[in-house]
Amino acid sequence: MFISDCRREFYDVIVSQRVLLLVASDVDALCACKILQALFQCDHVQYTLVPVSGWQELETAFLEHKDQFKYFVLINCGANVDLLEILQPEEDTFFFVCDSHRPINVVNVYNDTQIKLLVKQDDDLGVPAYDDIFRDDEDEEEDSENESEGSEPSEKRRRFEEDIIERTMKRRQRREWEARRREILFDYEQYEYHGTSSAMVMFDLAWIMSKDLNDMLWWAIVGLTDQWIQDKITQMKYVTDIGTLQRHVSRHNHRNEDEENSLSIDCMRIAFEYDLRLALYQHWSLYESLCNTSYTSASLKLWSVQGQKRLQEFLADMGLPLKQVKQKFNSMDMSLKENLREMIEESANKFGMKDLRFQTFSIHFGFKNKFSASDIVYATASLMENIEKEEPETTNFIKALDSLSRGNLDKLHQGLALAKKQLRAIQQTVASCICTNLVISQGPFLYCSLMEGTPDVKLFSKPVSLCLLSKYLLKSFVCSTKNKRCKLLPLIMAAPMDVEQGTVIMVGIPPETESSDKKNFFGRAFEKAADSTNSRTLHNHFDMSIIELKTEDRSKFLDALISLLS
Amino acid sequence: MEPAEAEFLAEKELVTIVPNFSLDRIHLIGGDLGPFNPGLPVEVPVWLAINLKQRQKCRLIPPEWMDVAKLEEIREQERKEDTFTPMPSPYYMELTKLLLNYASDNIPKADEIRTLVKDTWDTRVAKLRLSADSFVRQQEAHAKLDNLTLMEINTTGTFLTQALDHMYKLRTNLQPGESSHSQDF
Numbered sequence: 037m038f039i040s041d042c043r044r045e046f047y048d049v050i051v052s053q054r055v056l057l058l059v060a061s062d063v064d065a066l067c068a069c070k071i072l073q074a075l076f077q078c079d080h081v082q083y084t085l086v087p088v089s090g091w092q093e094l095e096t097a098f099l100e101h102k103d104q105f106k107y108f109v110l111i112n113c114g115a116n117v118d119l120l121e122i123l124q125p126e127e128d129t130f131f132f133v134c135d136s137h138r139p140i141n142v143v144n145v146y147n148d149t150q151i152k153l154l155v156k157q158d159d160d161l162g163v164p165a166y167d168d169i170f171r172d173d174e175d176e177e178e179d180s181e182n183e184s185e186g187s188e189p190s191e192k193r194r195r196f197e198e199d200i201i202e203r204t205m206k207r208r209q210r211r212e213w214e215a216r217r218r219e220i221l222f223d224y225e226q227y228e229y230h231g232t233s234s235a236m237v238m239f240d241l242a243w244i245m246s247k248d249l250n251d252m253l254w255w256a257i258v259g260l261t262d263q264w265i266q267d268k269i270t271q272m273k274y275v276t277d278i279g280t281l282q283r284h285v286s287r288h289n290h291r292n293e294d295e296e297n298s299l300s301i302d303c304m305r306i307a308f309e310y311d312l313r314l315a316l317y318q319h320w321s322l323y324e325s326l327c328n329t330s331y332t333s334a335s336l337k338l339w340s341v342q343g344q345k346r347l348q349e350f351l352a353d354m355g356l357p358l359k360q361v362k363q364k365f366n367s368m369d370m371s372l373k374e375n376l377r378e379m380i381e382e383s384a385n386k387f388g389m390k391d392l393r394f395q396t397f398s399i400h401f402g403f404k405n406k407f408s409a410s411d412i413v414y415a416t417a418s419l420m421e422n423i424e425k426e427e428p429e430t431t432n433f434i435k436a437l438d439s440l441s442r443g444n445l446d447k448l449h450q451g452l453a454l455a456k457k458q459l460r461a462i463q464q465t466v467a468s469c470i471c472t473n474l475v476i477s478q479g480p481f482l483y484c485s486l487m488e489g490t491p492d493v494k495l496f497s498k499p500v501s502l503c504l505l506s507k508y509l510l511k512s513f514v515c516s517t518k519n520k521r522c523k524l525l526p527l528i529m530a531a532p533m534d535v536e537q538g539t540v541i542m543v544g545i546p547p548e549t550e551s552s553d554k555k556n557f558f559g560r561a562f563e564k565a566a567d568s569t570n571s572r573t574l575h576n577h578f579d580m581s582i583i584e585l586k587t588e589d590r591s592k593f594l595d596a597l598i599s600l601l602s
Numbered sequence: 603m604e605p606a607e608a609e610f611l612a613e614k615e616l617v618t619i620v621p622n623f624s625l626d627r628i629h630l631i632g633g634d635l636g637p638f639n640p641g642l643p644v645e646v647p648v649w650l651a652i653n654l655k656q657r658q659k660c661r662l663i664p665p666e667w668m669d670v671a672k673l674e675e676i677r678e679q680e681r682k683e684d685t686f687t688p689m690p691s692p693y694y695m696e697l698t699k700l701l702l703n704y705a706s707d708n709i710p711k712a713d714e715i716r717t718l719v720k721d722t723w724d725t726r727v728a729k730l731r732l733s734a735d736s737f738v739r740q741q742e743a744h745a746k747l748d749n750l751t752l753m754e755i756n757t758t759g760t761f762l763t764q765a766l767d768h769m770y771k772l773r774t775n776l777q778p779g780e781s782s783h784s785q786d787f
Contacts (some may be wrong), residue, residue, distance in 0.1 A: 077656075078657040078658050078659070079657070080657075246622075248660050249658065299707060299711050299712070300702070300706040300707070300709070300712030300716075301713050302706060302712075302713075303706055303712075305708050307645075341748065
């Protein structure tokens with residue numbers, strides 16, 4: 037059931053209860069969780085936070101806690117499957133689901149008692165009508181049988197014949213209805229996509245209760261930026277949501293700030309910016325950032341010698357000395373930095389990079405702390421999938437969560453350092469995949485598989501990093517290939533996951549076109565292919581388009597996919 | 603006494619807040635508080651004000667003296683005079699610290715206020731050290747300092763008494779100093 041009044045139907049209900057928060061491991065979920073935690077702190081709500089990274093963990097976490105809790109809040113997980121079926125909860129257990137995964141499972145939508153969905157209504161959800169998918173006609177049949185009893189024999193016979201006709205009619209109707217139902221459900225569930233970010237939904241809740249703070253607004257911004265960086269939403273949706281947030285930003289950040297009562301420098305200020313699309317450039321050198329941002333490296337084709345030449349030309353065109361470009365951005369000459377953005381944009385236009393700037397926000401606090409929303413997303417995401425130390429996933433989760441608060445600058449800086457490593461690893465892998473022609477066209481899709489033993493292969497056994505890698509790879513491949521048909525194909529990427537158990541992680545991403553609606557059909561396709569070949573797969577991840585697969589089953593699974601999709 | 607204890611005492615001071623919730627008068631051992639009505643200013647102890655502020659339940663109104671013009675005047679006065687001038691609040695340092703840490707967004711020109719109060723504090727502590735020095739040098743038996751605040755006394759209290767203690771020991775040891783065991787040193 038959709039919740040229409042977030043405050044009355046959600047917050048006021050849980051405020052006096054003990055709540056279990058089940059939070060998926062992505063940056064948007066973390067941000068939503070942060071906002072909710074801040075609200076809980078205001079009202080002294082008792083809660084327990086359990087990070088979950090997949091369906092299995094969700095189930096075990098639920099089983100572990102179901103005796104102590106009646107109220108469960110699921111963030112960025114749970115909307116796209118039938119929760120009641122997989123969790124088998126008691127009647128008096130309630131689930132509040134705030135999830136950006138679409139499509140939402142129809143059973144969740146039409147369950148009026150136990151499942152409450154915190155979802156923005158103005159997303160076009162396209163949920164099928166109730167009558168089209170649910171029907172209770174067993175009772176009707178019983179009724180008609182009861183009526184036929186106790187009438188005269190001759191009449192009974194006539195009635196009987198009529199009854200048969202009626203019943204066959206009914207049966208045929210039912211069959212037609214069922215076929216239609218399947219069709220409707222297929223259309224509805226075929227594509228997987230993402231709706232409004234959970235952090236924004238949570239921020240709306242805080243705003244409705246007029247408890248919204250600048251910090252919460254910042255988390256909402258980071259949540260949205262995460263969706264954009266992970267390529268989960270369309271450009272249109274991003275711009276619309278940025279517009280919504282910008283109204284909040286100007287409401288929060290321009291109140292009575294004049295000469296007379298200026299705010300303390302330690303207070304956080306959020307500013308709208310039309311910033312460069314270069315990853316982490318304010319904490320890196322401009323050169324490194326240009327080399328490791330997917331957009332610039334794909335457009336300049338940096339993996340080739342010619343590309344490197346083009347980069348030099350590009351820098352020369354801007355008139356930036358190499359020495360300046362290669363040193364820390366913070367220490368670059370002030371005179372160069374003054375109108376750097378305009379300068380870079382102008383030259384980028386000449387080199388065919390028309391979208392080098394994008395709308396985003398940044399925060400300032402204190403004298404030297406300035407972060408762009410995308411910086412935080414990269415840092416937090418890489419903290420969450422930190423592979424440097426063998427630590428349980430919860431530790432990484434908590435670290436990532438902490439890095440979002442302003443008080444933990446050291447964690448954030450640690451995250452930034454990790455993010456740089458991650459981006460470098462991605463860029464190197466992309467370059468080697470393209471140079472050695474590892475991306476193969478399989479007909480209906482492109483396929484690329486990372487070998488065991490490739491550098492950084494361990495990093496890419498993690499879903500978010502692998503997704504980022506495949507998206508960067510596809511972008512670069514589209515720029516490098518001359519085959520026009522290949523430019524329109526989606527990509528499936530596989531990486532070794534666990535050598536001992538012999539599993540690979542496989543992710544499918546939609547084609548990289550300008551008008552792409554970011555809808556992904558691989559989720560269903562993977563499911564069908566696995567069913568038809570009896571492959572040993574595991575749909576553990578909340579995104580259906582990420583699966584784990586036994587290495588031996590890989591070839592038959594791919595064959596089934598090819599025949600399914602062509 | 604620890605500085606934390608001085609701060610604890612300072613938390614009993616009253617400040618004005620504008621709550622955004624309504625609650626009847628509450629009866630506590632220390633006295634009655636409230637009633638709270640949204641938008642109506644009410645006086646509460648600092649500890650409650652900070653708690654409410656952290657939970658986004660009120661807006662804080664800075665004390666009257668926490669104002670750039672007034673603090674500038676106080677600072678000038680403090681610099682001009684040789685003795686200690688009266689402070690606007692017996693807990694001025696603790697309150698500035700607490701309020702600026704937790705409610706800096708409700709205090710206009712917070713950074714300037716922080717600097718002014720710190721300047722005043724530095725001047726006063728310098729004076730205090732100076733007078734302690736002359737007190738020891740002149741081997742006075744007693745001294746009287748007006749207008750000192752608890753926190754300021756705290757900064758030199760333990761140090762001064764211990765120093766005097768040591769000096770006393772040294773002096774009393776000096777008398778039989780000609781005897782043999784001074785060789786040990």
